[in-house]
Amino acid sequence: MSVTTPTGFRAAGVTAGLKASGRPDVALVVNDGPSHAAAAVFTANRVEAAPVTWSRVAVADGRLDAVILNSGGANACTGPEGFADTHATAEHVAGALGVSSGDVLVCSTGLIGERLDMPVLLGGVDAAVAALSDTGGPDAATAIMTTDTVAKEVLVEGDGWCIGGMAKGAGMLAPSLATMLVVLTTDAALTAPELERALREACRLSFDRLDSDGCMSTNDTVALLSSGAASAQVDEAQFTDALTRACRDLAMQLLADAEGSHHDITIEVVGAATEDDALSVGRAVARNNLFKCAVFGGDPNWGRILAAVGTTDAAFDPRTLDVSINGVQVCRAMGVGDDRSGVDLSGRTVHVLVELHAGSEAATVWTNDLTHDYVHENSAYST
Amino acid sequence: MSVTTPTGFRAAGVTAGLKASGRPDVALVVNDGPSHAAAAVFTANRVEAAPVTWSRVAVADGRLDAVILNSGGANACTGPEGFADTHATAEHVAGALGVSSGDVLVCSTGLIGERLDMPVLLGGVDAAVAALSDTGGPDAATAIMTTDTVAKEVLVEGDGWCIGGMAKGAGMLAPSLATMLVVLTTDAALTAPELERALREACRLSFDRLDSDGCMSTNDTVALLSSGAASAQVDEAQFTDALTRACRDLAMQLLADAEGSHHDITIEVVGAATEDDALSVGRAVARNNLFKCAVFGGDPNWGRILAAVGTTDAAFDPRTLDVSINGVQVCRAMGVGDDRSGVDLSGRTVHVLVELHAGSEAATVWTNDLTHDYVHENSAYST
Incomplete structure (x- = not known):
């Protein structure tokens, strides 16, 4: 191999x-x-x-x-x-x-x-x-x-x-x-x-x-x-x-094996008008430091996912957005969904599902959480 | 007041x-x-x-x-x-x-x-x-x-x-x-x-x-x-x-007063063809987590600045890029400039100067370093 x-x-x-x-x-x-x-x-x-x-x-x-x-x-x-x-x-x-x-x-x-x-x-x-x-x-x-x-x-x-x-x-x-x-x-x-x-x-x-x-x-x-x-x-x-x-x-x-990571996060975006839209939404979530810190802290802070989605120009009506974390639909129609305390973030893998309700295209982006170890490794790399 | x-x-x-x-x-x-x-x-x-x-x-x-x-x-x-x-x-x-x-x-x-x-x-x-x-x-x-x-x-x-x-x-x-x-x-x-x-x-x-x-x-x-x-x-x-x-x-x-910050970083981009170009370069540097971790670590890792500049579509010839950190021109014509060990990052304020050599427009963007305290505050915010 x-x-x-x-x-x-x-x-x-x-x-x-x-x-x-x-x-x-x-x-x-x-x-x-x-x-x-x-x-x-x-x-x-x-x-x-x-x-x-x-x-x-x-x-x-x-x-x-x-x-x-x-x-x-x-x-x-x-x-x-x-x-x-x-x-x-x-x-x-x-x-x-x-x-x-x-x-x-x-x-x-x-x-x-x-x-x-x-x-x-x-x-x-x-x-x-x-x-x-x-x-x-x-x-x-x-x-x-x-x-x-x-x-x-x-x-x-x-x-x-x-x-x-x-x-x-x-x-x-x-x-x-x-x-x-x-x-x-x-x-x-x-x-x-x-x-x-x-x-x-x-x-x-x-x-x-x-x-x-x-x-x-x-x-x-x-x-x-x-x-x-x-x-x-x-x-x-x-x-x-x-x-x-x-x-x-x-x-x-x-x-x-990403530096300092504690969680592997899969961001699946579905219901997009185009694959590019799905990708841009997935990338925006993957790059949101606040969301990534929240995952590190075991906090299903889905508002940070919505705030990231809202920065994109992908086709969607914000009022229809649904977000699930590890199978719990914490946000439904951009409002409060199921109880966020039901989300279990204790494992290494995290699955975020964003439903745009704007079409039938989809894409998946993978990222990691933002941790103390990431900061440590990258603040001391060249020294 | x-x-x-x-x-x-x-x-x-x-x-x-x-x-x-x-x-x-x-x-x-x-x-x-x-x-x-x-x-x-x-x-x-x-x-x-x-x-x-x-x-x-x-x-x-x-x-x-x-x-x-x-x-x-x-x-x-x-x-x-x-x-x-x-x-x-x-x-x-x-x-x-x-x-x-x-x-x-x-x-x-x-x-x-x-x-x-x-x-x-x-x-x-x-x-x-x-x-x-x-x-x-x-x-x-x-x-x-x-x-x-x-x-x-x-x-x-x-x-x-x-x-x-x-x-x-x-x-x-x-x-x-x-x-x-x-x-x-x-x-x-x-x-x-x-x-x-x-x-x-x-x-x-x-x-x-x-x-x-x-x-x-x-x-x-x-x-x-x-x-x-x-x-x-x-x-x-x-x-x-x-x-x-x-x-x-x-x-x-x-x-x-930004959460967990230890440094205030001013990113000044000069020699741009347009103000928008200067802004896009400044923002790319301001959002580069690796650079922000390096500043936290007191490490003048200018390669991370260049790597961020290179992700933009601003007008410039990469071979002419100059970068200074706190007055020391660590990168000259995209090559090694003055000794990076001469850069003093012990103070709160950091000044990054990026010279694009593509025109006479300029813009300044302000950001902070990425620290353990940032991760801590934002991994525990809603709990």
Whole structure:
């Protein structure tokens, strides 16, 4: 259950020394083919990190031979020098593997605004190349962790093919995309355009609807590599479905490990005129700090949900809004519904249902509560 | 220095018993004329409280004789019954004062989604009418406090006229408007349209740029009443300027008393192509939880500012962005600038300067840091 489970991939995770903690910090995933088709999606943040700028170009031709990833530094907001560092990293990987640097995707994660220690990183690249193995997936998943408390991996099996994946991300989770690095591998033989269509659809229904803290990263990358080593034929629709399940599984692992979170909150918006309306309402609730604090406090303060819904321009008549929390309809027709004291918020999962009564579209957004631990972790991150 | 400092106003603040704490919870401000011209602005939240729905209509004709305010309950999301409660409150005030209920503005603040205890509230109205005095302003300012730790009042003096004001608000502060109730009084003789123009302009440059926690309230109201009791003539431009200063003063008092805040953060965006661009960048930074946690932790983590700026669609070339924190240019041309360790965040005030290099427009947004105390206060508010 890792990126090396599909046939045709090797990986490694090593300790280069970028992290003060001494934990593993460099990961490498290599596609040995026969196919090298690939696709990737990146952060929508206009302030994008150097590795994102590099990687957009690298994947543009639909071919990737390797993905090099480092934790311990985001290489974001580091100017032309930072881009040169990313370029040098790709060249170093390419030289060691005997491939073209233009087929090497580069991902970095960590503090923004600090240059990477290049001798340390390149030493890590050499060590990772030496450690490559077809069972190296779990080590790679461990080496990309930052404030993650657990490594995140997934395996979805098809009929004679499979999809493996790893993810890192625990804060700065927001749509388009959540802050995270994700590498997905498959031995199914698909063309680059097929991979891209499948990846965009899978992300749209998974990572794009994860909004832990409303903060959009500069480094988000989701890469999908196909080795084509499986002899079984695969149907694009089936593959997209499997990929969506893999991405949702990883998204839920990210949610469960979000920095300082005590609750996983599912916000389901139904009765919307359009899916976009449902999404905008879900996101507004997911980003309401007061609501998120209330959930942390075990307080079914549904007025804060209504106040968030009211800030959107989604189609609805405010007088008809219904809201349920964990199955109790606490707000009915924008008035007081069932007794809020009947809502049990003692468990980890919270389900909020917002009914707009404006149509038949729906969307679900996932978020976390806002806790003392979140404030603590994020007030002391770079120090 | 209160709403009763301008000639022609009486006020009172009493304890009705709406608050479990036993603190004052009903305030009344009466305009004895000779003019009764008035204007008001309200929350942009589509989920608006019953008193907002009532008060929009009450002020529509440009006349107000009184403002009745209660803390201890927002009367929001309370359905038709809640609106009937607001109506009954206005009728009761009108009967006691011998005015029309259609000239009584009603404001409520407190928990959303609970009916008001009407016998208790109406008893408070009677007590407030009995206690009315031309020195009652400070009592009124005290009676509208919720989680405020201090009463908020202002006085701006003109040439033979003055503006008095009071405000409450400590959480759910967001633009259009900050969560708050504000009553401003003046003895200057202006028409209702003049008052409305002045009030909109003053709010645009003060309360609308306060974004403590990004959460928009259901009850925000800013009312301005003119008694015309001053014989001095007043120029509309001079009055607007004085009113803007009064509103800014109250806005800064709200900022300084925001729930759980340890820092007051001024985000100044310059070099923008348009004022709207500058505002959207300022708001994006003001709503970035990760940046706000970093300030709480005394950490000049400027990468989080850049990541927030990058989420906007304001005109700028990311490669030219400069960011300074408390006078230290930590980010230059989207690269590493001066040493971040030179930034002193030990004081209460923090100044962030974002230079977009895209034009000559500018705007300033004010916010607070995100602290353990904020989470604590807001996870236990309704319980």
